[in-house]
Amino acid sequence: MVHHTMNTRMSSAASASNSKSHMGSNRQTRASAAARWAVAAILGTLAACGTVPPESPPPPAAAPPAAAAAPGAVIEQPRSRWVPVGWDALPGWGADQLVMAWPALLRSCQRPGPAWVALCAEARGLKDPTETAVRAWLQQRLQPYRVEAKDAPAGTPADVGLVTGYFEPLVEASRLPRGAFRVPLHAPPADLQQRRPYWTRAQLEMLPAAKEALKGREIAYVADPLDALLLQVQGSGRLWVTEPDGSRRLVRVAFAGHNDHPYRSVGRWLVDQGAFTLDQASWPAIKAWARANPQRVQEMLHANPRVVFFREEPLSDPTVGPVGAQGVALTPGRSIAVDKESVPYGTPVWIDTTEPQPWGSPQPPRPLQRLVLAQDTGAAIVGAVRADYFWGWAEGAEDRAGRMKQPLRMWVLWPRR
Template sequence: MPWTLAPRRHRVAAAIAAAALAACTSVPLPPERPAPVEDARPAHPPAPPDAGVERPRSRWIPADWGELPGWNEDRVAEVWPALRASCGRPARGWAEVCARAMLEPPADDGAAREWLARWLQPWRVESPDGQTEGLATGYFEPLVEAQRQPRGAFRVPLHGLPTPGAMPKPGWTRQQLDTLPAARAALRGREIAWVADPLDALLLQVQGSGRLALTEPDGSRRLVRLAFAGHNEQPYKSVGRWLVERGEMTLDTASWPAIRAWARRNPQRVQEMLWANPRVVFFREEPLPDPSVGPRGAQGVPLVPGRSIAVDAGSIPYGTPVWLDTTEPLSATPLRRLVVAQDTGSAIVGAVRADYFWGWGEEAEAQAGRMKQPLRLWVLWPRGLRPQ
């Protein structure tokens, strides 16, 4: 999530991925379509000759496979776990394709390309006024050291939802929750854990979820996940933009590493910066039995590093495969790959807009914090099904 913009999606209720996938297998398979496999290559029949489809925030234009830059270079078989997970909550008209995605897993990238071209049709996504270039940003799942009880440097609390009725509507601002006795009382006893750095707490709130390397009172350690539970109904204000407006950095240089560096240089102003964002996010603790499973996005399925994106749902429905044409952060290295729209966020607004999920760990944090790249994208939609 870019630090000059607004925060990550707010996670939906829990869903078990295996059960979601099993739902796909309950869809009866219709007779095989007549299109031969050899036609399912980039030189197969062209898109239907119409003027495209208008969606609430975008326009889709039928395209040919040859328009997708780098289509033959991506390891497209890697998208199958994300695609099959989304099939647990398929969009209208996707039942047949989802059933086949479950029962016909590709053996390699070539077979995956043939399968996709056989059953899906590319559409170029553009804005209602015809703009084809937009913005790609990145997000990740933070990993933060935490203590179950406040001790030593670990004095910054992470809270669960306040007791119902304990806060006004909208709720108290971040500054009020730090300073007003009545506001502080509303969160007393709702502490999940404590972290040492207030910027780590802000990072978890902006990303909307995270992992805690948690030390229990008896000294034992375990890894848990913090999932989004709600917020105080105050508007989000970017601390990155706050710094830009005060001349501390520019829009081009604003990033999470730059914000941390500024905080180290200006410890006496950190509280002022934090109070510039009135929104506070509340969490719930979840077990993390399998660290290889990502957090759930707005579609309700686990995100897959490098194969899941957040989108504006008014432009692209959840569960839709999307071809990205962008570059990696701070370089001209092409980032062209097939991903699945599985998430959203309050900053992810517009037709050609994607937030790329990098995963977790230090490299994911570095890449996500610096990603603000030009973007073009195409969606893949079931053949013969006109998008709604």
């Protein structure tokens, strides 16, 4: 899954996103990966283990004391520097339920990187992944490293960046156009690869030849053009589809291509129009503006020439998330999107940030310190200390993802040498 992020406000953190939209410069590593953007970009600016696990893997040794990690050498990545630290450097390390991240780690082990093949075989063979066993295994097998930006400006902390959030939308839809359900979601047109770039959003809606190319490619219809935009920004989503016979079915639409035009933020366009300030920009603010200005919604949407095409996938297990850029299903609350030039896919990452607060809340934000897995990416997710946190699809996920834009620190957990 590849995506933009939904928050318009920019961060001054050195390693924050450079505002490239996920849909704006998607690096298409996979069909499903090429479509995930993070919620903030809608406003501004996602080979199995080859070694067979032993029949009876040796039980992990007792967890070493928190400060007993043996630091190694600094590891250089294209966009980041990893500095070895002790376990006591990870804020909140002792409080997280690490066993809750174990299923996400095993999913990453379906497609391990070279450094992880042997450890993944061992992890898959752990017969009793209790909290104690998982914590001991992690601390025995892995070394924590603080992630720093190589190019942090003078006076800016190299280890402080930005976290945003994304989610998988759930949208009501109809298989046939009826009533309010008139906004189509399209499969890729037959001539998509022959015409580069393809028609823009405005051309696809207005030019007879462009409209003809989309005829018969309708997957389903939604009632709100902003729902269609949100699905495109997130790169995938769930549809409650009403079939012609009146039955309802839950399906997933996943990224299948785009028209090869750059993504332009509708939130930024509204700021430039004077609809609200950059600090006031949010997905709820965009929707409120659209309700108050229905005659200008098409103009707003045409400001973004990028169009995403989908494919329909069955959703036999509603508990399984969409596939991220690593090629494995995402886990709500335990998967993040990263800049793969800073953190390789499949890497366990300790994050230190805060939970998103309701706008204007007088309460201090609660810490969000937990183990997550780097399993996705996005063109808006650029920088050393940069992550997009996957909130899932449950009620409240859209709200939390839309409000998430906090400072972030990260530590990668890497196999000991």
